[in-house]
Amino acid sequence: MSLAEIFDKYPDRRYIMYGGKGGLGKTTFSAATAYYLAKKGKIEIMPNLYACEVDADRRIEDYQQEIRQKIIDMYGMKKIPEEIESYIKASSAEPAMEESAIFDAVVDIVVKGDFDYYIYDLVPLGHALYYLSMASIYDAWLEKITTLREQMREYDQAIATMQREEETQEDEIYKELMYIKDRIGTSSKIMTDTKKTAFFFVVNPEEMTIVDTEKAASLFARYDVPLAGYVVNRVINRDLLNENIPAYLRNRIDMQAKALDMIDRKLGTSVLSMVPEFDSEIKGLDTIRKLAEVMFEEKLS
Amino acid sequence: MAEKEPQKKKKKAGGIVGFFRDFTYGMATHGMARHALKTRSSMEHLFILITMGDMLGIPILPPYYSLRLLPHVVPQITTWKRRMLREKDFVDSMY
Numbered sequence: 001m002s003l004a005e006i007f008d009k010y011p012d013r014r015y016i017m018y019g020g021k022g023g024l025g026k027t028t029f030s031a032a033t034a035y036y037l038a039k040k041g042k043i044e045i046m047p048n049l050y051a052c053e054v055d056a057d058r059r060i061e062d063y064q065q066e067i068r069q070k071i072i073d074m075y076g077m078k079k080i081p082e083e084i085e086s087y088i089k090a091s092s093a094e095p096a097m098e099e100s101a102i103f104d105a106v107v108d109i110v111v112k113g114d115f116d117y118y119i120y121d122l123v124p125l126g127h128a129l130y131y132l133s134m135a136s137i138y139d140a141w142l143e144k145i146t147t148l149r150e151q152m153r154e155y156d157q158a159i160a161t162m163q164r165e166e167e168t169q170e171d172e173i174y175k176e177l178m179y180i181k182d183r184i185g186t187s188s189k190i191m192t193d194t195k196k197t198a199f200f201f202v203v204n205p206e207e208m209t210i211v212d213t214e215k216a217a218s219l220f221a222r223y224d225v226p227l228a229g230y231v232v233n234r235v236i237n238r239d240l241l242n243e244n245i246p247a248y249l250r251n252r253i254d255m256q257a258k259a260l261d262m263i264d265r266k267l268g269t270s271v272l273s274m275v276p277e278f279d280s281e282i283k284g285l286d287t288i289r290k291l292a293e294v295m296f297e298e299k300l301s
Numbered sequence: 302m303a304e305k306e307p308q309k310k311k312k313k314a315g316g317i318v319g320f321f322r323d324f325t326y327g328m329a330t331h332g333m334a335r336h337a338l339k340t341r342s343s344m345e346h347l348f349i350l351i352t353m354g355d356m357l358g359i360p361i362l363p364p365y366y367s368l369r370l371l372p373h374v375v376p377q378i379t380t381w382k383r384r385m386l387r388e389k390d391f392v393d394s395m396y
């Protein structure tokens with residue numbers, strides 16, 4: 001199957017993700033896919049295509065500030081108590097803080113639902129995997145504390161009855177927990193929804209990359225990420241062999257030939273597209289169009 | 302939450318009927334209520350331990366969202382810390 005056929009056959013897949021090691025071409029492929037989908041949908045690119053880079057550090061800072069403000073408002077404090085303040089400060093260095101902030105931002109964007117397609121140029125593999133594994137831990141953690149909170153509520157009610165008080169207050173923490181549950185549910189669903197999500201791996205014809213990607217793919221599969229296929233990038237044109245080229249290039253082509261064999265053996269029909277190495281950087285709409293034409297094997301104007 | 306109890310007790314009715322009502326309450330349920338309150342506050346502390354444990358150096362895995370809970374437990378943090386660090390057997394303090 002080709003890349004174009006995938007998009008044709010599954011129009012509901014609106015969350016498109018490119019994953020892979022750093023520097024393989026995820027960003028350019030994301031741009032080319034956006035271009036292609038816009039052209040296909042007969043959408044004017046200029047006012048309708050948006051790109052957004054999540055600034056995780058900034059988001060974490062804003063979030064911490066929001067928490068501080070909430071404490072100040074709730075208790076009419078002038079200043080945050082020192083131990084609380086140092087806890088908030090230390091939290092930014094916690095593991096997975098960055099990943100969580102990024103995915104939280106993604107949920108914000110997707111929940112608004114303003115767009116036809118959402119294309120994620122994912123952070124390198126490790127981060128995405130880390131987040132997915134976090135999501136399952138979050139789930140277990142939430143399950144535990146929600147149950148505890150429910151038990152606490154039962155006690156509250158029992159105490160209120162015994163002391164003949166009226167209704168117990170609404171549990172703000174419980175509401176907060178439900179909110180968190182919803183957010184985590186939404187973010188892991190975006191990555192694992194078989195109907196709406198298509199996850200593409202980008203590989204280069206290099207042995208190390210193939211091995212690493214294979215490993216990552218099996219890990220992603222474990223977290224139920226719907227893998228749609230692979231796109232191979234930076235394939236050097238073999239026709240060059242007929243020309244008078246330096247040994248360096250000849251060797252590179254040989255090396256790639258071996259790697260391409262390996263790709264064929266290991267990934268076979270799940271390779272959706274082969275993209276050649278371009279002779280200049282992919283930058284600007286013109287080159288993106290050229291790339292999209294090769295990727296989707298279709299003339300776009 | 303448990304700390305808010307004293308303010309709420311003012312609602313009781315006065316008069317003879319009120320007196321007898323309070324009297325029966327004291328005989329029958331006061332002990333139970335006290336026990337329930339104690340258990341409830343242990344649970345509160347357990348809850349803070351699971352959500353804010355890294356304040357005492359116990360690593361808590363998902364820090365991003367647990368920060369959202371922080372504002373709600375601010376008043377209890379000090380008592381919680383005191384209690385957690387006071388108990389001789391750490392496990393005792395959890396239940």
